[in-house]
Amino acid sequence: MDCSFLDIAKSFLLEKVAVVASEIDSNPDALFQALRGLGELGLLALRVPCQWGGKEASEESFGDFQELVARYSGALAFLLTQHESAAGMLVASSNSTLQEEYLPRMGNGEVLLGVGFSHLRRGGEPLMTAIPVDGGYLLDGVVPWVTGYNCFHEFIVAATLSNGGAVFGVVPFSDRLVGQERGSITFSLPLELAAMPSTNTVSVSFNGWFLPQECVVFIKPPDWIHENDKKNVLKATFLATGCALAGLDIVEVASLKNLPFITDAFGCLQQELNDCRTAIRDAQQNLLGMTEKLQLRAWAIDLATRIAHAAVTVSSGVANYKHHHAQRVYREALVFTVTGQTSDVMEATLQRLTLRTPPQPSPQAGREEEGFSASRKNQIIHLSHVIDIDIPQWEGDPEVDFDTVAELEKDGYYLRRFSMGEHSATHINAPKSFYLNGVGIDEYPAESLFISAVVIDIRRAAVNADYTLTVGDVLAWEKEHGEMAGGCVVLLYTGWQEKWGDRNAFMNRDGAGNVHFPGFGQDVIQFLVDERQIAGVGIDTHGVDSGLDTTFAINHIVLEKPRIVLENLTNLDKLPSKGIMLAIAPLLLRGGSGSPVGVLALF
Structure with missing residues (x-):
């Protein structure tokens, strides 16, 4: 991914934004001019695919961009986030007409959406x-908070349907665009906000407004917003850490006064902020559970407010001036405390502020919930098969070979050379197996390989060798054991491990050469990834894709990110249904598409 846009953005922000940040905070015209400046650089729809004129930025690089903008202007970052959110909704839409009309013009600011x-x-x-109604929907009610009035041309509104779902559609965000034949939309005066008043936040009233079907972005099921918030709980952290960096810049300047206590404070805050930012970026890759993500969000919020307070402290009385940088950053920290706030985020923040959570999220957090406890005696077993020359293999895979190169009697020691494929025996797959620019097995962080797991037993259903796990199977498991925690690995016990000693039985080829063994279904894997936010899957067959699936659909879905895919596991019959920790030890083959792996289960 080409991240040169970050350098371009930083130059613009330093030259055109930082020097007038206080004016941007209070003057809508200055804010909108800064937004248009980013548009002229093509930086207003970074997550939009290239086919629509976007940068197709990764989640990580977009987070860096958000943080960078927030460092130099909280108001600009806040407004930009609204526009990017609208672009993301259009990308996810099935309305190709809207996509063609809006997306190519959003990156350069020709079209601005809230x-x-x-x-x-x-x-x-x-x-x-x-x-x-015929041809669309009638909208009624009030949206209490829409940002960017007289800047954004239109905005995507959500309205609740009778079944609890919600329809999302594009509506005008300007008096001159509101036609009386469609009903009415009225806008309040900009709300009197303590922070970022330049963002022109208004409430919007709808009275019988007709939303035509062609303006519908999508329809979401009941509680979509809450599930979406869970998936995106880390996204707003970059606004908070950007604000923290802004405060730290002020403290750093004050440290030039050669007062040791300011220098010490700067060093301590800088180190903690670096630790927090590193933890957040690691979390983007490692698929932490919800508890850990909420703790990271709360940590970022806490740091933003404490560092902003430190900026006020070192600035002394002049920080009381409305347009002083420390005053502005302090107000921005308050905004980013409640940006996208849910009750879970509120609770985590209050726990952090009342010192009822650890200073930073612990890797052990969430493991006690899964039943693993360092305070009690645990069993440890192998989940890997012994590697030998006659193990079951896919046709065309390299055979396992051992070659003796030193004899004890002759050389004083015994040594063999061995060779085998990266996907032989019990093994782990990496994204590089299926994606050209995918992560290799050598790039997996160590902490991502010590992870909780659950086991779903489908041996009865797997009498049908072509059986695939269903969403119903998962829900039935959860009815008995409770909802599986996010960030776990789902192990599928099919009973195929018992066939390992018989190559023919394990691969189970029919007369036409087709392979038959159970696996995960596409619907259930999408459910597990999207709704349960699992960290990976494992199975006791030769593939998480069923034998008949020659497209490797399951691998493609799971390994879109560096998640865990374990195949040819054994001893799953010895595991409980939950309360398991896996220690996964691949060979760190440089650029490896996967690796034979030792897997230990602790329970």
Whole structure:
């Protein structure tokens, strides 16, 4: 991924934004000019695919960009996030007409879109409702908070349907674009906000507004907003860490006064912020559980407010001036405390502020929930087969070969050379197996290989050698054992491990040469990845894809990110259904598409 846009953005922010950050905070025209400046550089729709004129930035590089903008102007970062959110919704839409009309013009700022859907988080009666009518929907109600009035041309609004779902559609965000024939949309005066008043945040009232079907972005099921918040809990951390960097810049300048206590404070805060930023970036790769993610979010919020407070402290009385940089950064920290806030984020933040959580998330967090405890005696077993020359193999895979190169009697020691394929015996697959620029097995962080697991037993169903796990199977397992925790590995016990000693039985080829063994179904793997946010899968057959699936669909879905895929496991019959920790030890083959692996289970 070409991240040169970060250098371009930094130059623009230093030259055009940092020097007028206080004006951007208070003057809508200055803010909108800064936004248009980013548009002229093509930096307003970074996550949009290249086919629509976007940069197709990775999640990691986009996080870096958000943090960078927030460092130099919180108001600009906040407004930009609304536009990027709208672009992301259009990318996810099945409305190709809207995509063709808007997406190619969003990156350069020719079209600017906002969003108005945070009201879906509120309980009670819906604030916005949608009634299906011929050709579209009638919208009624109030959206209490939409940012970017007189900057964004339109915005994507959400309205609740009678079944609890929500329809999302593009509506005007300007008086001149509102036609009376469609009903009415009215906008309040900009709200009097303590921070970032330049963002022109207004409430919007709808009275019988007709949303035509061609303007519908998508329809989401009930509680979509809450599931979406869980998936995106880390995204707002970059706004907070960017704000923290802004405060740290002020403290660093003050440290030039040669007062040792300021220098010490700067060093301590800088180290903690670096640790927090590193932990957040690691979490993007390692698929932590929800508890750990919430702790990271709370840590970033806590740091932003503490460092902003430190910036006020070292600035002394002048920080009381409305347009002083420390005052602005302090107010921005308050905004980023509640940006995209859910009750879970609120709870985690308060726990952090009242010192009821560890100073930083612990890797052990969440493992006690899965039943693993360092305080009790645990069993440890191998889940890997012994490697020998006659193990079951896919046709065309390299055979296992051992060659003796030193004899004890002759050389004083015994040594063999061995060769085998990267995907032979019990092994782990890496994204490089299926993606040209995928991560190799040597790039997996150590902490991602010590991870919790659950076991789903489908031996009865696997009497049908072509059986694939279903969503119903998962829900039945959860009914008995509780919802599986995010960030775990799902191990599928088919009983195939018992066939390992018989090559023909294990591969189970029919007369036409087709292979038959059970695996994961596409629907269930999408459910596990999207809804349960698992960290990976494992199985006791030669593939997480069923034998008949020659497209490797399951591997493609799971390994879109550097997740865990374990194949040819054994001893799954000795494991409980939950409360398991896996220690996974691959060979760190440089650029490896996978590796034979030793897997230990602790329970």
